[in-house]
Amino acid sequence: MNGEDRPVRVGVLSLHNSKETKAILNAVEDLGHEPVWLRRENTVISVEDSELRVEPEVDVVANRLLLSNTEEPAELLGLATTFNRIRPMLNTPDATLTAIHKFATAATLADWNIQVPDALLALSNDRLNQERDRFGDVGVYKTAIGTHGGGTWKVDLTEPVNPKVGNRQAFLQELIDRDDTRHRDLRVYIVDDEVIGAMYRYAPENDWRTNVALGGDVQDATDEMPTAARETALYAADVMGLDYAGVDLVEGDEGWFVLEVNPTAGFKGLYKATSHSPAPYIAKLAIETGGGRVDDDRVRELAATLDDSRPSSAPRRARTGADEMALIGYIEEVVVSGTSGSEQTLAKSDTGATRTSIDTSLAADIGAGPIKSMTRVKSGSVKGGKARPVVDLVIGIGGTQHTVTASVEDRSHMDYPLLLGRDILQHYQVDVRRRADEDSGDADADEVLEE
Numbered sequence: 001m002n003g004e005d006r007p008v009r010v011g012v013l014s015l016h017n018s019k020e021t022k023a024i025l026n027a028v029e030d031l032g033h034e035p036v037w038l039r040r041e042n043t044v045i046s047v048e049d050s051e052l053r054v055e056p057e058v059d060v061v062a063n064r065l066l067l068s069n070t071e072e073p074a075e076l077l078g079l080a081t082t083f084n085r086i087r088p089m090l091n092t093p094d095a096t097l098t099a100i101h102k103f104a105t106a107a108t109l110a111d112w113n114i115q116v117p118d119a120l121l122a123l124s125n126d127r128l129n130q131e132r133d134r135f136g137d138v139g140v141y142k143t144a145i146g147t148h149g150g151g152t153w154k155v156d157l158t159e160p161v162n163p164k165v166g167n168r169q170a171f172l173q174e175l176i177d178r179d180d181t182r183h184r185d186l187r188v189y190i191v192d193d194e195v196i197g198a199m200y201r202y203a204p205e206n207d208w209r210t211n212v213a214l215g216g217d218v219q220d221a222t223d224e225m226p227t228a229a230r231e232t233a234l235y236a237a238d239v240m241g242l243d244y245a246g247v248d249l250v251e252g253d254e255g256w257f258v259l260e261v262n263p264t265a266g267f268k269g270l271y272k273a274t275s276h277s278p279a280p281y282i283a284k285l286a287i288e289t290g291g292g293r294v295d296d297d298r299v300r301e302l303a304a305t306l307d308d309s310r311p312s313s314a315p316r317r318a319r320t321g322a323d324e325m326a327l328i329g330y331i332e333e334v335v336v337s338g339t340s341g342s343e344q345t346l347a348k349s350d351t352g353a354t355r356t357s358i359d360t361s362l363a364a365d366i367g368a369g370p371i372k373s374m375t376r377v378k379s380g381s382v383k384g385g386k387a388r389p390v391v392d393l394v395i396g397i398g399g400t401q402h403t404v405t406a407s408v409e410d411r412s413h414m415d416y417p418l419l420l421g422r423d424i425l426q427h428y429q430v431d432v433r434r435r436a437d438e439d440s441g442d443a444d445a446d447e448v449l450e451e
Contacts, residue, residue: 340367
């Protein structure tokens with residue numbers, strides 16, 4: 001497909017503005033080839049008289065679609081499948097689909113004799129709770145699809161749990177934790193069957209999850225990690241059929257267990273720990289898949305920097321973040337979910353609040369918790385603010401689910417049991433005229449505010 005005198009056109013299929021996407025595009029250009037950012041603004045696939053046309057034209061596609069936090073995963077999978085049928089693709093849709101579903105990952109790995117924590121998925125409430133005692137008094141409760149640690153709880157299994165959180169399937173998993181002081185796991189980043197880097201991730205204070213997005217600390221483990229962990233990670237990525245992936249492992253008394261295999265793992269934590277970026281290696285694999293050649297020394301040189309500046313290949317008419325944001329009302333009807341149930345309720349939007357908050361009674365009704373930590377919230381003239389417990393919640397708004405760490409307070413004297421803070425509102429434009437608790441017969445109430 002590619003002549004020796006022409007650079008390979010590497011398309012990165014990514015509808016978001018992540019640092020990883022930008023870094024891969026920049027690495028392709030720095031390696032002397034042509035990066036193409038495949039976005040909503042510029043992507044067209046046309047069939048006319050049985051002739052196929054792709055705009056912008058690409059020779060190979062690197063799949064960076066984020067499927068775990070979208071309301072339309074099937075649509076995005078269809079888009080990726082379309083490209084995969086007509087161009088070579090890294091991280092194909094079928095491999096990515098399996099990887100983003102945590103239980104499908106566990107089942108696939110177990111079928112290939114890779115050690116994973118014991119897990120249980122049941123579609124009925126009765127069956128899930130009949131067998132929960134096999135995990136002991138404390139276990140891990142996960143939504144099958146989630147990201148950045150969202151949708152993952154350490155739960156008291158003396159109490160029942162639900163087979164779903166909101167509209168997402170959930171399952172139970174054995175808690176493996178042999179570290180007496182501070183919980184840690186191992187993230188191994190693999191590209192083309194080679195370990196690019198590895199890091200130990202340590203849970204932040206008052207939490208047990210190690211995700212960097214949640215404040216976890218990192219430590220370089222590339223050279224020191226045990227051979228068994230390295231071989232397990234490489235085998236897991238191979239079994240999952242992924243060209244690049246972050247493999248998460250934890251050490252138990254019986255060796256290393258694979259927790260997850262992430263097809264769109266972030267680079268920030270790994271680069272912080274190792275001073276080594278996977279982006280040039282992904283770019284190299286894409287270029288070679290498209291028939292091109294690269295200088296390996298240049299790849300290693302580029303890996304010493306995480307260049308996530310705005311790529312020259314960014315579409316000229318790219319929308320701003322505000323243009324892409326959905327609309328939310330001042331008072332909005334939402335579905336809030338915990339480990340034991342879901343409730344439909346009214347929520348108030350408050351752009352002045354940093355964190356979402358939930359009424360104590362509602363939190364108890366849905367099984368929000370367990371309490372992760374305490375936070376200080378400024379309240380009127382109270383010096384230093386009040387200390388309130390914080391818990392994980394899943395909040396559904398118009399088909400989109402958000403996992404946030406919310407504060408719990410007595411809101412019984414307030415009109416609305418749930419307050420949406422900037423942790424959620426950052427994804428929306430707020431129309432103060434729109435209220436779900438009023439009959440909005442006025443046509444103006446449905447208009448989008450122009451910026």
